[in-house]
Amino acid sequence: MYVAVKGGEKAIRNAHRLLAHERRGDRAVPDLTLAQIVEQMALSVARVMAEGSLYDMELAALAIKQARGDLIEAIFLIRAYRTTLPRFGYSEPLDTAKMRVRRRISATYKDLPGGQLLGPTFDYTHRLLDFKLAAEGGEAPGTPELAEAAEEDMPRVTDLLGHEGLIEPDVPEGEIEDSETGDLTREPLSFPAGRDIRLQNLARGDEGFLLALGYSTQRGFGRTHPFAGEIRLGEVEVEFFAEELGFAVPLGRISVTECQMINQFQGSAKAPPQFSRGYGLVFGQGERKAMSMALVDRALRSRELGEEGGAPAQDEEFVLSHSDNVQATGFVEHLKLPHYVDFQAELALVRQMRREWEERNRKDKADAQEAAE
Template sequence: MSYVAVKGGAGAIGAAHQLIAETLYPKDNASDTPVDQIQQQLDQHLRLGIDRIMAEASLYDRDIAAQAFLQAQGDSIEAVFIVRAYRATLSRFLDAEPLKLSDSQPQRHVSAAFKDVPGGQQLGATYDYSHRLLGYFLHLPAPQNAAEPTTKPEDDASETRHSGVMQLLEQEGLIETSTAALTEENRDITQIPPGFPASRAQRLQTLARADEGFLLGMAYSTQRGYGQNHPFIAELRQGSVNVEITPPELGFTICIGQISMTECQMINQFHGDTPEQATFTRGYGLVFGHNERKAIAMALLDRALRAPELGEKVQAPAQDEEFVLSHCDNVEATGFVEHLKLPHHVDFQSEIATLRALRAHPKKGRTEHPDGL
């Protein structure tokens, strides 16, 4: 079969778009369900998918994410692309105050390192202990005995929720002190792209909007020996937290709403110049919505990328800052990979002409080797 250039141009593109429109909004649809109702159903029944889109698009708006998910026909990366394009049109008028995650209202709070933690273990809605059987939740029997609370009443809970596992380890000097600095310049990576070496804040921003699958694969590699990671989850918390701003014209802080976040604090292997100075090290993940898998993977990669800071050799891909940060963005990766579907007729014809010329004159410009090689 000979190579034939594809023709069609603008007419073909318009027809392709019309096919998508007819698939999304068929004119002979008997149900006539309004689009906004479909979006509400998506947000209700596919919440985790909507949360993933919001996280990777860096925009917390459930309605917009659901609308993009519908328009993309369930392609989450395409939906992220759509939401990011929409995000680029929005004005930015004020920075929020640092989130007070210790004051969050947790729907889920677990620790794999300690059984008894401040605030108590709270399983919430989780697939961690379910059977992966189709239809498993349809006829689930009601529990006969309600689980006993692991904490005391609210008067004690309000007292303990401010001190987490990391704070308890800090009090004993068993973990490195937090390196977070609120005075660090707040550089939004969507406005000022990070260079290399990047600050930890820039790395965390990049990882927070990175592709979950990429982070998962890289995090998995650190557990298989391609990076120094022997992790324990100190706390995994998912819940709602207040967003506060301080308008200059008011001079005081006001709450403008709540968002759902997932936070993972990871304990990693020892570090120290002497046995007396040895402490556990940290990894951290914070993501929009209910995104536990991504928050955990982010915490593992955060620790791996701190190798130079901790005096460790950079030997594995997950420890290579430039490799990880340059390849973790799904929109950028999609652009490079999927652009191969677009017309490259001129480039390919040039390659064909070059190959034909080489085959027509195989020895032109080459010196014969005395051994006939």
């Protein structure tokens, strides 16, 4: 237990001043601008927006700068900042089928309407350090190649193949959208959690934690036989129903990454054999996170699909209670704060136990000696 302490103001002030000094680093090196972070550290910015659960590139860049590049600290700053703003309401659900796609691949179907578009990807690079980037003021890369783009829609893979009935539909037959959408920023997590709450939790969950859990399902802890049905990255329009106007107002566009995992499913008492699905959606370009989210979403559906369960990734309470890195870092890092009173009490207790133990030992030894004589 933590008991409050006081004092230390001067040392704390000086420590923060020292922090600011270290953050700036060598004054001979130019100060980082937010625009540089937004433009050139875009994937860090995306992660801070996704896990900070706030879409605002400039704020994410500021948080990264302030946190000296510590992304979990930056996410913490963003979560704290959002509490200072009023909530206007909820957007209309994003329509990812209408995404302006900048990347779209499927590992299950070679020939898709709209095609496979690699976009800006690390895939198929050789992961060799590029020392050209180390040279300051180096040459800018050439402009991208252009090609004629077909004016065709890019339907989601899962919609294309759904009609065969071999892939489960988005909305199970007979299901009506009746319940309210849960919101973790308004009410605390409780169990069992609906899929809406699970997806919100995963969307803001720690990438590393979800990556490890997703990986564990592939290695056999709650095997789900996944295929990357589709991964797409691009911009979607956001609309907000404004009461005073009486219609949905366009707010602009945001970048998101979406992942549709398709999983083999043997069938159960509750559902026929078919491909089941896991879903991932995150702010910005966050492919690893979207894929991990989709794997874990599918694993967490084991109960509703009537699967055996029992693996860590299928344990809803375990996953959802430990996915948030702001909560996790708060509890782990609070151990750094002074616990003097608590420790003094523990110390007294251990001293007493030790005294009793020694006394008991002495007595046992005396008894044994007596019996031997």
